[in-house]
Amino acid sequence: MIEVQKLSKFYGQRKAIDEISFTVEKGEVLGFLGPNGAGKTTTMKILTCFMPASSGTARVAGFDVFEQPLEVKRRVGYLPETPPVYNDMIVADFLAFKAALHGIKGPDAKKAVGSALENCGLSQVGKRLIGNLSKGYQQRVGIAQAIVHNPQVLILDEPTIGLDPKQIIEIRGLIKSLAGERTVVLSTHILPEVQTTCSRVLIINEGKIVASNTLEAISAQLRKGNVISLLVKNNVTGLMGKLRSVNGVANVTEEPADGGAAARFVVTAANGGEIRDAVSEIAVTSGAGLLEIKRESLSLEEVFLKLTTVEPSGSQAGEPSGGAL
Numbered sequence: 001m002i003e004v005q006k007l008s009k010f011y012g013q014r015k016a017i018d019e020i021s022f023t024v025e026k027g028e029v030l031g032f033l034g035p036n037g038a039g040k041t042t043t044m045k046i047l048t049c050f051m052p053a054s055s056g057t058a059r060v061a062g063f064d065v066f067e068q069p070l071e072v073k074r075r076v077g078y079l080p081e082t083p084p085v086y087n088d089m090i091v092a093d094f095l096a097f098k099a100a101l102h103g104i105k106g107p108d109a110k111k112a113v114g115s116a117l118e119n120c121g122l123s124q125v126g127k128r129l130i131g132n133l134s135k136g137y138q139q140r141v142g143i144a145q146a147i148v149h150n151p152q153v154l155i156l157d158e159p160t161i162g163l164d165p166k167q168i169i170e171i172r173g174l175i176k177s178l179a180g181e182r183t184v185v186l187s188t189h190i191l192p193e194v195q196t197t198c199s200r201v202l203i204i205n206e207g208k209i210v211a212s213n214t215l216e217a218i219s220a221q222l223r224k225g226n227v228i229s230l231l232v233k234n235n236v237t238g239l240m241g242k243l244r245s246v247n248g249v250a251n252v253t254e255e256p257a258d259g260g261a262a263a264r265f266v267v268t269a270a271n272g273g274e275i276r277d278a279v280s281e282i283a284v285t286s287g288a289g290l291l292e293i294k295r296e297s298l299s300l301e302e303v304f305l306k307l308t309t310v311e312p313s314g315s316q317a318g319e320p321s322g323g324a325l
């Protein structure tokens, strides 16, 4: 549903994302996890056609974000980091306005607004001023404007940032309920967020993807402590099998490669054993051409240290979070 290839973005001289590649399957809820400044918002802005990339390609629902932005926007709902909600508008009017921007008019618009309100638990507050709602409900309005045109893909940039613990739980529940058939990508710098909401995680750090798997598998990688990343020039036939048969290798996965390499293999050692010699020998003797071999988990450990590992605690004073509208 989403295919990103070697996507880079420069802000002036500064490289915000660096040849990142990944795919998201239909129906997945992908967590885009990384510390502040990692490049999450930049990637999401490119995927939603808010900003062009400097190089590389991205396709969403089969359309190129650069060449067919209208087709992409029709199929994508986007909750930006700062939700585009107008405080002096009535909730339902705002959603009708967003529906009109998508070309939905008349009875269809009424239906679209009604179901966005209902799906986001906003039916009771449809006639209220957005500015008078609690932060949790304003965030629901932000999500409602993203789904009003019933998109196949939802891109949510830090959807629970700034909310109190109860609101966080409610918004996560809402995201899960919206997932279903839809493909969802949500960004976060909070580790437990992906645990509760996402089926798979993409970890990004300093503009590069450093891991892509389920959180359990990534944690297992970290615990085992000996995971090797292998970059080769040619992905010769049978290479994966040869790597798997190396004594002491527990698992091998192939990941998107960048920087002129044909393939990247992530090789996990059984019981944390030393496999670098054996693995590099296979790469060389099979004619694959060894470009790089390095310990994967070290960089991953560094990223985990930078992530927020506890939920924000203590609800904001004065905000009664108990179901406040």
Ligand SMILES: Nc1ncnc2c1ncn2[C@@H]1O[C@H](COP(=O)(O)OP(=O)(O)O)[C@@H](O)[C@H]1O
Pocket (backbone or CB within 6 Å): 011, 014, 015, 016, 034, 035, 036, 037, 038, 039, 040, 041, 042, 043
């Ligand atoms: N408009 C901009 N101009 C210059 N640099 C920017 C701009 N937006 C983001 N950056 C830089 O790009 C990098 C990635 O930012 P961003 O995509 O916002 O990361 P994240 O959302 O993961 O926190 C950061 O180093 C940030 O300072």
Ligand SMILES: [Mg+2]
Pocket (backbone or CB within 6 Å): 040, 041, 042, 081, 158
């Ligand atoms: Mg951001």
